[in-house]
Amino acid sequence: MPQRDIAIIGASEVKIELRSGRSTYELAGEAMAGALASAGLEKHEIDGLAVTTCFSDAGNPFFSPILSAYLGLQLDWCQATDLGGAGASGSVARAAMAIRAGLCHTVLVLSADAQSSDNRGDIRGFRGEFQYPVGIMGPPGFFGLLSNRYDHQYGLDPKALAKLAVTQRDHALLNPLACEKLRKPLTEADYLASPMISHPIRMLDCVMVADGASACIVTTTERAKAMGVKRMAHPIGYGERVNHLETENAPDITRVGHEAAGARALQQAGMAIGDIKQFHPYDDFLIAIILQMEALGFCKPGEGCQYVREHDFHFNGDLPLNTGGGQISAGQAGLAGGAHNLTEALRQLFGEAGERQVRDNSNAMVTGIGWIPYGRNWGASTVLVLEAA
Amino acid sequence: MSDYDPLEGLRPAPVKQDFSQPFWDAAAEGRFLLQYCPDSGKYQFYPRPVSVQTGKRNLEWREVSGRGTVYSHTVTYRSPIAAKGIKPYIVALVELEEGVRVMANLVGCAVDAVKIGMAVKLAWVKAGEDNFPAFEPA
Numbered sequence: 001m002p003q004r005d006i007a008i009i010g011a012s013e014v015k016i017e018l019r020s021g022r023s024t025y026e027l028a029g030e031a032m033a034g035a036l037a038s039a040g041l042e043k044h045e046i047d048g049l050a051v052t053t054c055f056s057d058a059g060n061p062f063f064s065p066i067l068s069a070y071l072g073l074q075l076d077w078c079q080a081t082d083l084g085g086a087g088a089s090g091s092v093a094r095a096a097m098a099i100r101a102g103l104c105h106t107v108l109v110l111s112a113d114a115q116s117s118d119n120r121g122d123i124r125g126f127r128g129e130f131q132y133p134v135g136i137m138g139p140p141g142f143f144g145l146l147s148n149r150y151d152h153q154y155g156l157d158p159k160a161l162a163k164l165a166v167t168q169r170d171h172a173l174l175n176p177l178a179c180e181k182l183r184k185p186l187t188e189a190d191y192l193a194s195p196m197i198s199h200p201i202r203m204l205d206c207v208m209v210a211d212g213a214s215a216c217i218v219t220t221t222e223r224a225k226a227m228g229v230k231r232m233a234h235p236i237g238y239g240e241r242v243n244h245l246e247t248e249n250a251p252d253i254t255r256v257g258h259e260a261a262g263a264r265a266l267q268q269a270g271m272a273i274g275d276i277k278q279f280h281p282y283d284d285f286l287i288a289i290i291l292q293m294e295a296l297g298f299c300k301p302g303e304g305c306q307y308v309r310e311h312d313f314h315f316n317g318d319l320p321l322n323t324g325g326g327q328i329s330a331g332q333a334g335l336a337g338g339a340h341n342l343t344e345a346l347r348q349l350f351g352e353a354g355e356r357q358v359r360d361n362s363n364a365m366v367t368g369i370g371w372i373p374y375g376r377n378w379g380a381s382t383v384l385v386l387e388a389a
Numbered sequence: 390m391s392d393y394d395p396l397e398g399l400r401p402a403p404v405k406q407d408f409s410q411p412f413w414d415a416a417a418e419g420r421f422l423l424q425y426c427p428d429s430g431k432y433q434f435y436p437r438p439v440s441v442q443t444g445k446r447n448l449e450w451r452e453v454s455g456r457g458t459v460y461s462h463t464v465t466y467r468s469p470i471a472a473k474g475i476k477p478y479i480v481a482l483v484e485l486e487e488g489v490r491v492m493a494n495l496v497g498c499a500v501d502a503v504k505i506g507m508a509v510k511l512a513w514v515k516a517g518e519d520n521f522p523a524f525e526p527a
Contacts, residue, residue, distance in 0.1 A: 126435045128404030133516035134492055135396050135470045136463070136480045144463025145482050145492075152461070152505045198480075199464040247441050249431060249488045253461070374435055375482050375492040 002236035002270050006096040007224040007389065009217050009232045010039025011346035013339070016179040016212040016331035019116045024056045025070045027213035027336075028112035032071055035108065035215035040229070046217070048077040048104035050095045052087030054113035055121040055334045056211075067110075077104040083242070084370030085282050085338035086382040087111060088214065092342070093238040093384065095218040105219060112213035113334025126374050137198040140206055142372050143285040144198035150254045150287065151200070154302035158200075160309055161286040162191035164321075165204055165328065167313045168283070172325025174315070174356040175344075179210050179331030186329075204328075205286045212333025214343040221389070233349040233364075237269030237385035243373065244381060257381030258295035258367060265365075265383040273297040276385075277360045278348060279319055280341040282369040283326040288378070292367055296383070315356040323348060323356050338368045342384070349388040363387045394496040394514055394523070395478040399471045402517020409436040411450045416520040421511055422450045423487060434489040455511025456527065457485040464500045479503050483524050497525040 012034025014027055028051075036043060051064050060066065064080040077098045081087040088111045095107035115121075136142065150156050169186035172178040186204070194204035224232050241257030266273060273296055281292045290304035298319075299307035313321035324330055324344030327337045345364040347353045353361075363386060370380030391397050405413055415422040423432045427449060429442035439446055462481040479495040481503065495503055496512055508527035513520045 124404075125406075129406055129409060130403065130435045131492065132470070133400040133403055133521050134480055134494055135400065135465060135468050135478065136492065137465050137467055137469055140467075141463055141465060141480055144465075145461040145480070148463060148505065149461035149482075196464075196466045198466065201463070249433065250460070250484055250490060253482075375490045 002268060004234045004236060005221050006099060006235055007219060007221040007232040008092070008235065008346060009219060009224045009229045010035045010041060011216040011343050011350070012038050013177050013214040013343040014212050015177045016210050016333055018179055018181050018208065018210045018331065020114065020211040021117050022114055022211060024054055024112045024114050025067060027114060027211060028067060028110055029071060031110060031112060031213035031215035032108060035217050039217040040227070041217060043072060045106050046073055046108045047075060048095060048098055048107035049073060049075050050079045050081060050091035050107055050109050052091060052111040052335055052339065053080050053082040054115070054336060056114040056118040058120045058122065073108070077107070083368065083380045083382070084335050085284065086368030086370035086380040087335060088339035088342045089366055089368040089382040089384040090240060092216070092218060092235055093240065096235055099218065099220060105223060107218045108215060109218055110213070110215045111336035111339035113336040114211040115334025116210045131374060139284060139372055140201045141198040143205070143287060144201045146253055146377060147200050147287050153254060155305070156200070156287070157305040158192060159188060160290070160305035161205065162188040163308055164286045164289055164313070165191045168322050168326040168329040170314060171323050171356060172329035175324045175330060178325045178329065179208070182208065182325070182329050182331055201285065207284050207327045207332035207337065210331035210333055212331065212340070213336055214339035216343065216346055231350045232389045233346055233386045234389055235384055236387045237265035237271070239264030239383045241381045243379055244377065251376065253377045254291060254301065256291050256295045256377050258292050258383055261381045261383040262296040265385050269385040271385065275363070276365045277362055278323065278345065278358050278364045279321045280345040280364060280366045281322065282338055282341055282367045283322055283328050284332065284369060286328065288369060315358050320358040323353060323358060342366045345386055349386055361388055394494070395476040396471070396494060397514070400514070400516035400521060401470060402519055403521065406436065408438045412436050413519060415452070416513070416522070419513055419520065420452050421455045421522060423453050423489060425449045425451045432487040432489050434491055453485060453487050457483045457509055457524070459495070459503060459505055459507045459509060460484040460490055461505060462495065462503045481524060483509055491522060494523045495525065496523050
């Protein structure tokens with residue numbers, strides 16, 4: 001039986017901007033104030049913080065306590081989550097664990113990054129030794145390797161990718177918080193004509209790095225009810241997989257950790273994949289959406305493009321997908337980007353998604369992706385199932 | 390820059406880990422070493438401080454042939470290390486006969502000639518002053 005003892009009672013997102021010139025702390029402050037207002041909560045009621053680490057304050061070994069001091073938070077539990085784009089969904093799960101363990105009762109889950117204004121990231125380890133000398137074009141290069149292998153094994157249909165690009169762009173046009181630079185109509189022809197970055201990855205396959213922040217408030221359902229909260233969402237299933245197939249020397253790189261994380265999340269939620277009413281997958285690249293559809297069981301491995309062709313992913317379609325535009329069309333707020341997908345799901349579950357509100361908002365699946373290993377698929381996979389109360 | 394190797398003279402020197410030193414010492418002599426875990430009978434690449442199979446430090450360095458096949462590839466049009474004027478070049482994921490994969494440039498190969506499954510062999514290039522592994526059609 002799924003547990004409904006934990007509730008998310010507020011959520012907010014700062015408008016995504018390219019090179020805003022704003023700091024992580026400034027963005028975080030706006031996100032927290034918005035989440036408090038959304039929850040109808042006073043700041044002093046927060047006694048826990050789970051925050052995603054970011055590029056713009058990388059190198060600061062005291063990021064979460066300094067951030068909490070800036071925000072005026074006295075805490076009984078303070079956590080930084082360094083799973084990159086999986087950090088937001090991972091932080092919700094960690095917050096629920098801390099609350100269940102009795103360490104705190106109300107957690108601010110926060111993600112903020114100003115990567116496009118101030119990138120202090122220095123990802124060490126094998127990258128400087130065996131990756132940078134090769135000149136691979138970062139994540140687009142890795143997704144290029146991945147895409148060519150996928151194409152070799154199954155066939156990759158650029159028009160299916162275009163359909164996802166156009167659908168998400170249609171959603172960004174309806175989302176006033178999406179980055180203005182991206183709020184322009186897009187056609188299949190635009191996608192197909194987009195310049196190659198690292199073959200077969202086109203410019204419009206990729207996210208655009210920007211600045212932004214999101215926050216939500218996690219507490220007990222009991223406390224939420226006592227407060228008289230009118231709408232809330234229960235995190236009823238969560239799965240996480242870091243370094244999927246790590247000890248296999250030659251894994252199939254089209255296989256992703258969401259196959260393990262998704263099975264666990266659905267099992268906890270007592271649901272089958274067909275029960276999911278809206279899907280908010282982490283989308284740093286369009287093909288990542290297809291790989292996740294296959295790993296999570298929306299379709300079989302290799303059938304992702306066909307599945308995309310057969311379904312309508314608009315907010316009023318049969319499987320609403322990334323209804324806020326996703327990161328690809330709303331902008332990727334650095335390592336806070338994964339919080340965009342989460343926050344959009346919460347807005348939908350709260351019935352607060354405005355003109356892009358989905359019809360059936362009874363539940364949602366949110367995913368996260370974090371970090372790129374050497375010559376493999378992505379390194380961190382999270383799956384969070386949320387249910388509207 | 391050359392037609393054989395568009396990145397010639399442009400690769401940054403590798404930032405070496407302490408436990409990788411035997412790899413670089415051998416590379417300087419034109420020998421390609423892999424870590425080998427005798428407990429599991431498996432090779433591993435890149436170098437690690439432990440066997441990724443067992444977590445133990447019982448590791449050997451073994452010289453390998455450098456023969457393999459292309460598992461996947463991507464042609465880089467926007468280079469992160471040479472902003473202007475560079476010709477597109479190939480980054481390949483090469484599966485060695487020993488079962489591990491190495492990410493490396495495919496040199497001496499036209500960008501439209503690379504194919505998954507094609508046989509390749511080791512070809513040393515320079516990264517900074519260091520010998521660095523690349524591959525060319527076998």
